[in-house]
Amino acid sequence: xxxxxxxxxxxxxxxxxxxxxxxxxxxxxxxxxxxxxxxxxxxxxxxxxxxxxxxxxxxxxxxxxxxxxxxxxxxxxxxxxxxxxxxxxxxxxxxxxxxxxxxxxxxxxxxxxxxxxxxxxxxxxxxxxxxxxxxxxxxxxxxxxxxxxxxxxxxxxxxxxxxxxxxxxxxxxxxxxxxxxxxxxxxxxxxxxxxxxxxxxxxxxxxxxxxxxxxxxxxxxxxxxxxxxxxxxxxxxxxxxxxxxxxxxxxxxxxxxxxxxxxxxxxxxxxxxxxxxxxxxxxxxxxxxxxxxxxxxxxxxxxxxxxxxxxxxxxxxxxxxxxxxxxxxxxxxxxxxxxxxxxxxxxxxxxxxxxxxxxxx
Amino acid sequence: xxxxxxxxxxxxxxxxxxxxxxxxxxxxxxxxxxxxxxxxxxxxxxxxxxxxxxxxxxxxxxxxxxxxxxxxxxxxxxxxxxxxxxxxxxxxxxxxxxxxxxxxxxxxxxxxxxxxxxxxxxxxxxxxxxxxxxxxxxxxxxxxxxxxxxxxxxxxxxxxxxxxxxxxxxxxxxxxxxxxxxxxxxxxxxxxxxxxxxxxxxxxxxxxxxxxxxxxxxxx
Numbered sequence: 001x002x003x004x005x006x007x008x009x010x011x012x013x014x015x016x017x018x019x020x021x022x023x024x025x026x027x028x029x030x031x032x033x034x035x036x037x038x039x040x041x042x043x044x045x046x047x048x049x050x051x052x053x054x055x056x057x058x059x060x061x062x063x064x065x066x067x068x069x070x071x072x073x074x075x076x077x078x079x080x081x082x083x084x085x086x087x088x089x090x091x092x093x094x095x096x097x098x099x100x101x102x103x104x105x106x107x108x109x110x111x112x113x114x115x116x117x118x119x120x121x122x123x124x125x126x127x128x129x130x131x132x133x134x135x136x137x138x139x140x141x142x143x144x145x146x147x148x149x150x151x152x153x154x155x156x157x158x159x160x161x162x163x164x165x166x167x168x169x170x171x172x173x174x175x176x177x178x179x180x181x182x183x184x185x186x187x188x189x190x191x192x193x194x195x196x197x198x199x200x201x202x203x204x205x206x207x208x209x210x211x212x213x214x215x216x217x218x219x220x221x222x223x224x225x226x227x228x229x230x231x232x233x234x235x236x237x238x239x240x241x242x243x244x245x246x247x248x249x250x251x252x253x254x255x256x257x258x259x260x261x262x263x264x265x266x267x268x269x270x271x272x273x274x275x276x277x278x279x280x281x282x283x284x285x286x287x288x289x290x291x292x293x294x295x296x297x298x299x300x301x302x303x304x305x306x307x308x309x310x311x312x313x314x315x316x317x318x319x320x321x322x323x324x325x326x327x328x329x330x331x332x333x334x335x336x337x338x339x340x341x342x343x344x345x346x347x348x349x350x351x352x353x354x355x356x357x358x359x360x361x
Numbered sequence: 362x363x364x365x366x367x368x369x370x371x372x373x374x375x376x377x378x379x380x381x382x383x384x385x386x387x388x389x390x391x392x393x394x395x396x397x398x399x400x401x402x403x404x405x406x407x408x409x410x411x412x413x414x415x416x417x418x419x420x421x422x423x424x425x426x427x428x429x430x431x432x433x434x435x436x437x438x439x440x441x442x443x444x445x446x447x448x449x450x451x452x453x454x455x456x457x458x459x460x461x462x463x464x465x466x467x468x469x470x471x472x473x474x475x476x477x478x479x480x481x482x483x484x485x486x487x488x489x490x491x492x493x494x495x496x497x498x499x500x501x502x503x504x505x506x507x508x509x510x511x512x513x514x515x516x517x518x519x520x521x522x523x524x525x526x527x528x529x530x531x532x533x534x535x536x537x538x539x540x541x542x543x544x545x546x547x548x549x550x551x552x553x554x555x556x557x558x559x560x561x562x563x564x565x566x567x568x569x570x571x572x573x574x575x576x577x578x579x580x581x
Binding site (some may be wrong): 243296301 | 387403415552
């Protein structure tokens with residue numbers, strides 16, 4: 001009798017209120033198990049999670065440390081599962097009651113991203129509104145961007161000097177938004193080169209970017225009525241290797257001595273190698289990237305640098321296309337709206353943080 | 362039609378790119394996976410043939426016309442052909458039909474990569490140290506207020522991370538860290554904020570056909 005009482009006193013209390021449910025907002029194949037910790041939690045080495053399909057034979061599917069109350073289990077969609085959680089202390093196990101049966105399934109919508117979806121709609125609506133206003137003839141003001149104002153001068157300088165222009169779209173792939181923005185700028189630069197009959201050299205690092213760049217330049221030459229001036233040999237693929245590409249571009253800069261270098265797109269460590277080599281040849285350099293870590297190198301070694309969003313606004317700025325300017329206006333209003341939200345959120349945050357203003361908590 | 366068809370393609374594939382972000386269902390995710398990996402890989406294979414064709418054409422043309430430094434083009438073409446033959450017939454790690462070992466000398470594609478391509482890349486990367494020194498010299502010439510501020514901030518940060526900084530003042534390392542953590546991060550976040558919205562706006566403009574510079578510009 002005393003032995004039984006001692007055993008009862010020494011027995012571990014199991015975790016309670018075990019609840020298993022289909023993990024929400026996922027693509028299926030997952031069940032979330034939650035429980036209330038054992039009253040003896042501090043003495044445990046952790047919790048073992050057991051799973052059964054028939055309620056009789058359980059298999060161990062997970063282990064988690066003490067103090068934890070939640071775990072996700074990988075499952076197959078379709079069958080129903082029952083879970084038990086065991087408190088573990090050395091070789092002792094104390095099992096909870098089984099959970100109600102649960103079945104995992106794939107969800108159609110991830111509701112945690114509703115805020116992103118709403119923001120996307122609002123932002124898209126603002127852009128569309130200003131594009132529509134621009135189509136109706138509303139004048140749009142856009143602040144001066146020194147780097148883009150210099151494009152005309154840079155092309156003119158190359159024409160006067162009889163030297164080529166080098167356009168490097170970076171080492172990004174076609175799916176990188178900076179590469180896409182760079183290709184948009186390339187179209188406008190190519191038009192100006194075609195108008196002035198200036199040689200445009202465009203070496204590429206990615207084969208898909210190369211094919212797209214070639215078509216863009218070809219179309220730009222055609223759109224200004226100079227298809228005959230397009231030389232396909234000036235647009236070429238070099239290599240997929242980052243530093244071999246940098247070496248090849250350095251070679252072009254040293255041999256061809258371009259009057260202007262455009263270094264616009266997605267860059268990594270080769271940015272400074274390219275920009276410094278270009279600076280040493282005396283070329284005007286217009287750079288642009290959305291890679292924050294590479295911006296200081298460009299700012300240091302180039303004459304003009306398009307910082308972040310200026311890169312995306314560039315094609316609209318150069319082309320002066322009203323619809324594109326309208327979209328930039330919409331972009332600015334979107335930023336203004338988000339800025340206001342951030343300021344309000346910061347004020348609320350401050351009001352609830354200062355002890356003296358704890359009244360607002 | 363020449364312009365309409367690409368615009369339709371961009372709209373459809375652009376929307377198909379957005380949907381998987383919001384829909385976790387395996388049908389959508391698998392289709393997205395197929396488009397991004399399998400389909401794109403097939404496109405890359407075709408584009409690579411075009412790219413390599415253009416590379417060879419440019420260098421063959423250079424040799425034919427005896428342009429400046431045309432001799433180097435021979436090196437490129439010969440290296441290209443040798444590595445292509447070894448890669449195609451020698452297999453990775455020398456497991457193909459072409460023997461890639463003569464005595465203890467190995468020349469399979471993996472060996473070539475590790476012993477030629479990698480050291481050459483590392484050499485270019487190493488040059489960065491020298492370029493950084495010359496760029497720093499250019500940046501730190503206190504010619505304007507901004508350059509002076511840059512010089513002062515860099516001086517404090519550099520001094521702060523050195524043992525000497527702690528000897529000068531025990532507060533210097535924490536002040537240097539504050540510069541890195543507060544003004545520096547604030548500036549970076551400002552840029553990233555603009556980048557995120559700019560990227561979203563650019564994507565929307567291209568998907569909706571407002572931005573057409575990639576088509577050579579202009580309207581229908």
